[in-house]
Amino acid sequence: MRTKYLILFAALLILGTGCRKYVEIEQKSIRTLKYTTDFRYVMNNIQTIEGTCSYPVFSGDDTEITDPSRILVMDDIQSNVYTWSAKYTNDSQSDSDWDRLYKTIYTCNEVLAGVRDSQGGTNADKEQIYAEALVHRAYTYLILVNMYAKQYNSATSSTDLGVPLLLTPNLYTSLKRQPVAAVYAQIQKDLTESVSRLPALPDYNMKPAKVSAYAILSRTYLNMRDFNRAGLYADSSLTLQSTLLDLQKYATAPGTVPPRLNDPEVLLSKTTGVTVTAVSISNDLLTSMGTRDLRYQIFTGARSVFGSAFSGAFTGRASSRYLLNGEFVIVNGPSVPEMMLVKAECLARSGDAAAAIALVNNLRKKRFLPANYTDLPTGTADAALQTVVDEKRKEFIGRGMRWFDQKRLSLDPAFAQTKTRTFKNQTYTLEPTSNRYLYPIGDKYILLNPEVEQNPR
């Protein structure tokens, strides 16, 4: 009888000893971030990393929406952005740009926190993925700080409110807004740290490389009004890649404009995240471009291109590049033309009008049919600067990039202008020093985390 008990209890014990191993089994279809390739796959995910911001498309002065039919399809948030309202979102609505940008920050932080301890990859692999995450994070903070905070001003940047600066995937840290200077310092730190770990050029332009890290550094210093460094980094970037799309080739076949992956101008593919359709171009910009500019011909379209978006009375044109190759995407990341124009701006600011205009002309040669092209004359440095700024506005119509220049240049007395726009029979004004250059922080986020301070309006 004792033997019987012994057998029984032994059986129970055997069942018990294997217990931990019994339940700790691998699960398919669900994984933790364990292998280096897992982090690689996360950084490959264009859907979560590529999108940035779309609201600036409505804010900038390259956009002018007056057609009543087009106005009717604008939702409440878009209307608020367009009219530089005090609040863009209701207390329960999400700011989709904010959400998207901070999702990217989270993803990068997750990679930065774990990739170096991952398994199965070489050190070089890990370092490269690490560096890619740094570049994406830096770029995202650059967008965030320029949307939601004051323009960088060396005199006040250490006290001006920036944005919440999250550097780890911790879900319980404070969301207190860090000073603008701190955000910029982080951007510079991330980018300079990344450069040595990156290849000169990427396998494809959705991955960061030296060329795009330099370009973002250039954009960063431009925003900081450190024109010397901005010019130098633009040059570093252009040394690595300076290919331009020759629009002459596409004059008769706009549909063959290469998708962004094959676009030789794109240094790092970044997009608006969502497609803002049928954004009409302001009339003064259209006039300044003239009808012979291939950018006018290929990248803007008349009413018929946009279905029922516009009323029969609409005679203007709207940005149509997103329709060309079926990608339906608005690309607004660092590019060769941007670097050329940043470099040109820095040259002009340093007084080298000739070199600045030469760069602009190099770009313009690819933007006109030979029959319609003439070199721009070299004038004064101030005139050259104006030319460069105007050219940049034409080059990047309908992508939201103008807004950031507009905000940056509002600190430049020569460019400071009061903007007005009329919407639903009401006129709205934006003074150069207006707080409305800062996007409001969504009330929803402040209500959830009261430490997030609202911008003055």
Place this chain on the structure above:
Amino acid sequence: MYKNFTINFEVRYAYVRRFFLFMRLTVLLLLVAFLQLSASTMAQKVTIVEKNTTLEHVLREIRKQTGYSIIYDLEAVLSAKPVSINVKGVSVFEAVQQSLVAQSLGFSFEGRTIVIKERTLTERITEAVIAEEVRIIVQDSIGRLLPGANVYDKTRNKMYTADSKGEVLITNIPKNGLVLQITFVGNKTEEIFVDRKSGSPYLIIMRPAQADLKEISVVSTGYQKISADRAAGSYAVLSSEELAKTPAVNLLERLEGKVPGVKFDVKNNSVQIRGVNNFGGNGGVPLIVIDGFVMINSSDQPKLTQVTGNTFGNQTISNLNIADIEQITFLKDASATSIWGSRAANGVIVIDTKKGKASNPSLNFGYVFGISKNPSLSKLKWMNSAQYVNLEQEMVNKGFITDPALASPGNEIYAQNNSEATEWMFKVKRGTATPQQRDAALAEISSRNGQQQIEDNLMQNAINNQYNLSYSGGTEHSNYYVSGGYIKDVPVFKKNVGENAFFNANTSTSFLNKRITLRTLLNYQYSKSIYNSSGVDALSNSLTSLRPYDLLLDASSNPIFRTIIFRQSIADSYTAKGYLPFGYNAVDQLNYSNYTSKNNVFRFNAGLNGKITSWLNADVSISSQRQIGYNTMLDELNSYNSRILVNTGTVVTNGKLVYNVPYGGKVFTSNENSYDTGVRGQLNSDFTLQNIHHVNIIAGAEIRETGSTRTNETRYGYNEDTGGIGTANPTAQYMTFYGYSSNLGQNLGGILQSRKRYLSYYSNASYAFNDKYFATGSVRFDDYTQLGLDRSKRAKPFWSAGVRWNAAKEDFLSGIKWITNLSVRATVGTAGSIPLSGTNITLLNITGTDQRTGQPVASISTPANSALGWETTRSYNLGLDFNLFHNKLSGTFDVYKKRTSGILSNYAYNATYGWSFLEFNSGTLNGNGYEFGLNGEVLRAGMFSWKSTLNFSYNTNKVTDVRYENNASSLAGSGSTVAGMPLGSLYVYRWAGLDNKGQSQIYDRNNNIISSTTNLTSAFTKQDLKYAGRQVAPYSGGFMNTFRYGQFEANVQITGYFGHVFTKTSLDSYPTFQGNFSGVLGRNADLASRWRNPGDEATTNVPGLSDVNFSSINRYSNSDLLVRKADNIRLQQVSLAYVVPQRMLPAGMIKSLTVSANVRNLGLIWRANKDGIDPEYVNTVKFSGLPPTQSYVFGLNASF
């Protein structure tokens, strides 16, 4: 040597040695039965045919067959004369008596123990002098004397009849006593043993043959069966008879209102035991256990029934054969559930299926037929055609709806078709019609009512048929139960049907003198449901749903096809080129888009029980369950979906049509294969010490693995006749007729696999003293597969403890005759909930390959939440059971308190962290409540009786975590989790009427008016909102009445819910901003009374169109204006059953025959709101808001 061989564990060592010395002898004589806690064992009859055998052998046989303990003088028995005995199916009394016929031994009964001893000299002397007669008094269960009762002396074969006082005098009682059998019509036959010491008078209380107020004697935990009067925990048991009284197809309908403390929500297909324990959406799902093992389900959250498509009005598929259910035990408090440990926080439902019994074979046949009419759509409270046209007119005038005909050339194919009414409005603008023509046309349109056509063509009478056949039987050593069933459920929507087929076989066989018992169970279920969304869609809110004036058929009953994606003229230009028709018609669609799902479930159980000693047995059981599901979504070529798909991929090249999408239908198939295997080893011990200490211990270990594999694929160009398909490269770009290119997209799904393992150790012990005082305790340790959770947070111990006092057995109460039972229970314990969604570690989801870069991509599916842990519920329960006035009034009453900590909840989070929702589990929740069930006989007069059961429960809870301080705007209208408040607390804006622009205004706490164009700030808090009440009913009750007259039985079933509120639906699918309105307009009648002109704000509260904005609509919809009381009482069922008397049945053929008729869903008896709204079925923009219509159910049950 005179010994009591009942096990004694307090014996000292020397005693033990002696004990083992005599072991061989002892083994022979160890006649203490293993007490099985089953009532059936006690009732067992004895059959012994022996010649010249030893008395000891006979006694052992009696012990074996009856389970009675027999204590006797060893020497006297060994020296007894040889015994010859021939008894068949006699009582234990008679068997013992027969075996002692020639002996000089006497015997007596003490409870379940028989004591046999030599008659001493004194006894012999007293025997000679004490009375040799006994006066027997026969009474019924409520104390009435029963004159005419038959008293049969089995020992001497004599028959007596009770006199007018219900008395019989038995004289000349033999030394060894005699066995009397007492019978009386309508009562159970009783057998007693009477000897010279029995005492006179001897009172016999007869029990009614059909025990309506039958106390459930056994509760089942899935691990063991416990006698109800020994259980300290809170259980509720429902028997198969109770289930049969409500013959609905849906098990939840059968159960509703019948179990105190358990809420069956038929509309949402959910069950909740004692309210919720957490904040999450999946919270409150009880564990379902069938025949001892967790029921299979691929998501590991089994449900009793499943409903395809729209939950309202569609076919129901039962996940088990209701006719096979023997009983359902609901485990409610921690003491009851803790044996299920980590998964028991929300209660456990234990289902035991029918088993064979040791009896003659019997065949049972049941048939149920139910029919109900489709609901009348006129009850929907929707706008009529004229009101709808009026709304469309205003929207056209104000620019919300624009003319698709004005789309620029080349873009007209993107412009959605407009309605018939707006077309006339635009015609005038375009100049192709005069205002007079328009007005005439609109007048005609306004006069239409499309609802009748929907009722006639898309709906039907719901019909269900249920067939069941079972046979069972057995002998002393083995028994069997085999059944088959078939259910066909046809719901109110045409083309939809659900079918269920069941097969079940189980056996139990014992070997080696019943030392080893083998149980097997084989169960197969097949279900098939066909779902066609056409009818549901016509009444919902999609582009293809119908406006109030849209007709399905024209005057000559031909279907009216309507183009949706663009105007008819464009469709015509394409069809002229050879394209397939673009039109949609719901009646036509009934023929083509059918979604079929088939499911096979296999369940095999096997168990082996071996008796090690009389007080210890070991049990090993295995359960293997398999589920094989197969779904097909077929859109035939003629279906709307396939025609549009094919057309989209068709282009004209050189005047010829080129089909870029394979020409034919589209078939989506998915397969799901899941398994659930469990193995359990358990030791059961049960013994009595010195006749007063009764100990029962079980201990075991269990492992379980569950997993599933899922695949899916889509085929194009399907030909229904040949079964052939077209081939296409799913990722290749093809040109669409829109002019842009597209692709079909990945047509093969990945192979999704999941696998989880569970490991548990458990033990449960109970101790009873004198059948009066009970103490129970249980422990369980659980570990399971959860990626990312550290073992310290994953593996958890759970425990419970409880006491019970059967007060009625105390001397001071046993004298009180009207108290049959009175007991008090108290328990405490813990149970858990496995965190199924959140993790402490970042989870990755590898999603495939990016189309552009060709690189594999992954996304982070769940963030690492460092604050995530385990959810545990500790609960306390105090209960009272009573049975008074001889079964006239019985009931249970329970009060409980629960505290759940570490609650998991998906909470709105700051998207700045990268996640706008996050799983937290740091909340705490206190719950408490009470529930009672009362059974009583209200009236009895002659052949008429009225019996009632009243179940009532109250459950409330309070969030005790102060971190849940929500901001006001996310709180309003959502029923969020708020600290200090019950779950589901509804906060609403305080309505301040419309402003002169027809838009919402609300008050803040100081009664300042806030207009809809003002954003709320953080200064606007919960204090500015109004607390409207709870959305979940805290009080619920069921009231069942049974009226019986002769062979007729009528049942009336009433349920009620009280103390909660609901928000009336007012605006659905209404513009929320100035601009193009896309989608389909809502049809709610409130829209007709919208604000139109300044001044209207005095008479209406429905916001107007002109200055409409998101805040205005949002604040209106979530304001106190629309909150109503939801209290209601509903008459669920009235039924009538007739048991055909035996004399009318062909003798020897049919054992019993019952016919019944029921009316279900009789509607509300009372509701608190004055708006005529059924609070359980709140009218929404969709059809699902209609209460079910009356259904008539007829049943027949026969035994052979």
